[in-house]
Amino acid sequence: xxxxxxxxxxxxxxxxxxxxxxxxxxxxxxxxxxxxxxxxxxxxxxxxxxxxxxxxxxxxxxxxxxxxxxxxxxxxxxxxxxxxxxxxxxxxxxxxxxxxxxxxxxxxxxxxxxxxxxxxxxxxxxxxxxxxxxxxxxxxxxxxxxxxxxxxxxxxxxxxxxxxxxxxxxxxxxxxxxxxxxxxxxxxxxxxxxxxxxxxxxxxxxxxxxxxxxxxxxxxxxxxxxxxxxxxxxxxxxxxxxxxxxxxxxxxxxxxxxxxxxxxxxxxxxxxxxxxxxxxxxxxxxxxxxxxxxxxxxxxxxxxxxxxxxxxxxxxxxxxxxxxxxxxxxxxxxxxxxxxxxxxxxxxxxxxxxxxxxxxxxxxxxxxxxxxxxxxxxxxxxxxxxxxxxxxxxxxxxxxxxxxxxxxxxxxxxxxxxxxxxxxxxxxxxxxxxxxxxxxxxxxxxxxxxxxxxxxxxxxxxxxxxxxxxxxxxxxxxxxxxxxxxxxxxxxxxxxxxxxxxxxxxxxxxxxxxxxxxxxxxxxxxxxxxxxxxxxxxxxxxxxxxxxxxxxxxxxxxxxxxxxx
Amino acid sequence: xxxxxxxxxxxxxxxxxxxxxxxxxxxxxxxxxxxxxxxxxxxxxxxxxxxxxxxxxxxxxxxxxxxxxxxxxxxxxxxxxxxxxxxxxxxxxxxxxxxxxxxxxxxxxxxxxxxxxxxxxxxxxxxxxxxxxxxxxxxxxxxxxxxxxxxxxxxxxxxxxxxxxxxxxxxxxxxxxxxxxxxxxxxxxxxxxxxxxxxxxxxxxxxxxxxxxxxxxxxxxxxxxxxxxxxxxxxxxxxxxxxxxxxxxxxxxxx
Numbered sequence: 001x002x003x004x005x006x007x008x009x010x011x012x013x014x015x016x017x018x019x020x021x022x023x024x025x026x027x028x029x030x031x032x033x034x035x036x037x038x039x040x041x042x043x044x045x046x047x048x049x050x051x052x053x054x055x056x057x058x059x060x061x062x063x064x065x066x067x068x069x070x071x072x073x074x075x076x077x078x079x080x081x082x083x084x085x086x087x088x089x090x091x092x093x094x095x096x097x098x099x100x101x102x103x104x105x106x107x108x109x110x111x112x113x114x115x116x117x118x119x120x121x122x123x124x125x126x127x128x129x130x131x132x133x134x135x136x137x138x139x140x141x142x143x144x145x146x147x148x149x150x151x152x153x154x155x156x157x158x159x160x161x162x163x164x165x166x167x168x169x170x171x172x173x174x175x176x177x178x179x180x181x182x183x184x185x186x187x188x189x190x191x192x193x194x195x196x197x198x199x200x201x202x203x204x205x206x207x208x209x210x211x212x213x214x215x216x217x218x219x220x221x222x223x224x225x226x227x228x229x230x231x232x233x234x235x236x237x238x239x240x241x242x243x244x245x246x247x248x249x250x251x252x253x254x255x256x257x258x259x260x261x262x263x264x265x266x267x268x269x270x271x272x273x274x275x276x277x278x279x280x281x282x283x284x285x286x287x288x289x290x291x292x293x294x295x296x297x298x299x300x301x302x303x304x305x306x307x308x309x310x311x312x313x314x315x316x317x318x319x320x321x322x323x324x325x326x327x328x329x330x331x332x333x334x335x336x337x338x339x340x341x342x343x344x345x346x347x348x349x350x351x352x353x354x355x356x357x358x359x360x361x362x363x364x365x366x367x368x369x370x371x372x373x374x375x376x377x378x379x380x381x382x383x384x385x386x387x388x389x390x391x392x393x394x395x396x397x398x399x400x401x402x403x404x405x406x407x408x409x410x411x412x413x414x415x416x417x418x419x420x421x422x423x424x425x426x427x428x429x430x431x432x433x434x435x436x437x438x439x440x441x442x443x444x445x446x447x448x449x450x451x452x453x454x455x456x457x458x459x460x461x462x463x464x465x466x467x468x469x470x471x472x473x474x475x476x477x478x479x480x481x482x483x484x485x486x487x488x489x490x491x492x493x494x495x496x497x498x499x500x501x502x503x504x505x506x507x508x509x510x511x512x513x514x515x516x517x518x519x520x521x522x523x524x525x526x527x528x529x530x531x532x533x534x535x536x537x538x539x540x541x542x543x544x545x546x547x548x549x550x551x552x553x554x555x556x557x558x559x560x561x562x563x564x565x
Numbered sequence: 566x567x568x569x570x571x572x573x574x575x576x577x578x579x580x581x582x583x584x585x586x587x588x589x590x591x592x593x594x595x596x597x598x599x600x601x602x603x604x605x606x607x608x609x610x611x612x613x614x615x616x617x618x619x620x621x622x623x624x625x626x627x628x629x630x631x632x633x634x635x636x637x638x639x640x641x642x643x644x645x646x647x648x649x650x651x652x653x654x655x656x657x658x659x660x661x662x663x664x665x666x667x668x669x670x671x672x673x674x675x676x677x678x679x680x681x682x683x684x685x686x687x688x689x690x691x692x693x694x695x696x697x698x699x700x701x702x703x704x705x706x707x708x709x710x711x712x713x714x715x716x717x718x719x720x721x722x723x724x725x726x727x728x729x730x731x732x733x734x735x736x737x738x739x740x741x742x743x744x745x746x747x748x749x750x751x752x753x754x755x756x757x758x759x760x761x762x763x764x765x766x767x768x769x770x771x772x773x774x775x776x777x778x779x780x781x782x783x784x785x786x787x788x789x790x791x792x793x794x795x796x797x798x799x800x801x802x803x804x805x806x807x808x809x810x811x812x813x814x815x816x817x818x819x820x
Contacts, residue, residue: 311745315621316621464749465749466748467749467750468748469748469749469751471622471623471624472622472624472668473663473664473667475752476668476670476671478749479704480701483701504701507660507664510627510636510660511624511627511636511660513621513622513624
């Protein structure tokens with residue numbers, strides 16, 4: 001068997017190979033651009049080059065996602081001695097033009113629409129997690145290594161103790177990117193200190209069961225830079241003493257699964273996974289588990305049940321997974337984006353990471369911009385940036401002459417932020433104060449044509465359909481909350497429906513078993529907080545004008561059972 | 566799988582706890598529910614059953630504990646020293662009442678036609694939590710009755726998904742005939758991955774599931790009013806037997 005990979009050697013070979021080409025054309029082959037026709041674009045580039053005598057001079061690469069999905073398919077051309085060019089809306093005709101003018105005739109630019117690097121969408125980004133996205137071929141280990149990959153793992157294995165790795169993560173101030181913002185190092189320390197049963201491993205799990213409507217941060221990280229996730233998972237395992245890792249990815253992400261599988265295979269061949277990683281004593285076996293399409297499986301106890309092959313139902317905590325998790329052994333679950341931050345923290349040092357962001361929320365956050373915006377796609381911004389900058393500078397504002405109404409963050413667990421709070425900084429604390437949450441990073445912008453009760457109804461429908469059914473308040477409560485919202489949206493609502501809706505929201509939030517139920521009422525609360533008048537306007541007019549006659553009981557108006565909880 | 570909280574250990578309770586304003590002593594490791602029951606403080610439960618693993622699905626035993634912003638479950642939370650527990654506040658009563666109403670809205674709980682009326686824990690919960698109306702639109706599910714088993718009947722319209730039957734069959738009888746299929750409000754109790762109960766070969770006919778069912782979802786055949794045999798003779802006999810000295814000597818009536 002061959003020895004472990006020599007990272008520097010691979011890097012120099014890769015650089016040398018690349019220097020032989022005068023152009024490198026990177027065709028985005030992430031999910032969004034693929035569905036917009038990127039494979040045809042790449043095939044056109046390749047066949048046009050084949051037909052010329054320059055094919056040996058141009059490297060065509062299927063790359064990850066450069067972010068500005070609404071202008072895809074995107075093609076980035078790096079030419080020797082020149083600034084890279086990013087072409088937008090590249091169809092097959094445009095691809096031929098690029099091939100002919102830029103790659104074959106070696107002109108500065110082809111006559112195809114170009115995205116300037118000064119565009120605020122790109123200029124305001126700070127890339128840590130998405131550093132390689134769109135710049136490397138996700139299917140080639142060598143590309144990741146040449147971009148500095150696996151150096152952090154190698155450094156940690158050679159020069160750091162597990163405790164030092166945890167201290168470094170602690171010093172970086174990294175908090176969980178899955179939404180709740182729990183300090184990552186604290187979780188790692190819990191697993192580090194936990195002891196498994198004799199002969200049993202400790203487990204680390206990468207949570208890639210991203211399910212919020214409109215959110216695809218984790219998908220892009222996994223399909224654009226899969227080795228970064230593996231390196232982060234390996235560092236987490238080394239720091240905590242775990243020897244078995246799982247990547248839990250939802251079945252709706254076939255491309256991410258395929259690329260992760262390939263990444264695991266090539267990492268194993270290069271001795272970056274398996275026994276004696278990079279010649280050290282550290283061992284880590286990694287497997288992919290594909291989720292079967294249940295939103296609740298993003299909840300960590302349900303996720304573990306699913307990995308074990310049981311029904312994906314949440315369980316009572318404590319015991320927390322770090323005490324008793326997968327197969328009763330200590331287990332730690334980190335979000336994919338959290339893990340993708342680790343190679344940068346260990347590689348560049350905690351100080352460089354901590355210099356980004358705000359004192360309580362360090363580093364960057366990836367957001368999936370969606371909704372009524374000129375530019376939609378994936379952005380990575382420093383924590384503390386204002387919503388206004390994201391929406392109006394990076395997102396390019398609201399199209400079709402409409403005006404901004406609200407930004408929804410945190411998916412079905414989050415809330416809507418109205419215009420007057422656009423200048424608040426985006427970090428864990430401030431979003432929570434506004435009745436929303438960071439969540440995993442979905443950010444949906446709504447214009448003035450949107451009805452907020454209908455937004456609440458949409459998210460409640462989602463929670464109703466995704467409730468696992470284990471606990472009564474969530475199983476039945478989401479159905480009934482949806483019924484009230486539906487009646488109000490249809491114009492059939494009465495004042496009592498609003499009253500019942502609110503009281504039920506309080507009970508479901510207070511009594512549900514897991515985060516899904518506890519946070520299901522959040523979109524209702526936040527739209528009621530900021531847009532209550534829209535609900536009232538929808539209530540049936542006659543019921544407002546004419547109160548029930550004497551002796552007819554409008555149940556909602558009777559304070560029969562105490563004040564609100 | 567959740568385990569039952571540790572049983573009380575040690576010779577005498579030695580953990581000071583404040584329960585509804587009174588200082589009491591709890592056993593080390595005792596759950597809040599066990600403590601409350603030992604001292605006669607009622608906390609409503611539905612899915613909890615002594616001797617089975619803790620499920621935590623009905624959420625009726627929520628209590629307030631100082632310093633905890635969430636509402637812990639009495640059945641699943643061990644007491645700790647100096648814990649201050651409130652089991653009966655107006656907000657807890659409101660929450661419990663709403664959850665009971667939700668359960669009523671979900672199924673077809675028509676007491677007048679139910680074999681378990683008068684011996685139904687859901688009925689008792691409704692009374693105890695002052696349910697006088699159901700404020701939520703009733704779902705009226707229409708689900709076929711599974712009467713394929715020779716001894717027992719399953720009426721899913723009366724099921725509250727407490728999973729007591731699932732757990733007793735798995736943990737006590739060791740057969741695991743029952744489980745829940747589907748999710749959310751489509752969750753449904755199934756025998757052997759969806760077979761008619763009578764065809765479930767793993768069923769041992771032990772009847773434990775029927776005994777632990779809090780409602781009329783699982784019942785013995787022949788016990789419902791409609792199935793009772795009318796026997797006017799026995800009424801006449803009962804009315805006169807004592808006076809006429811027939812109490813002991815009367816022979817069994819032939820069927």
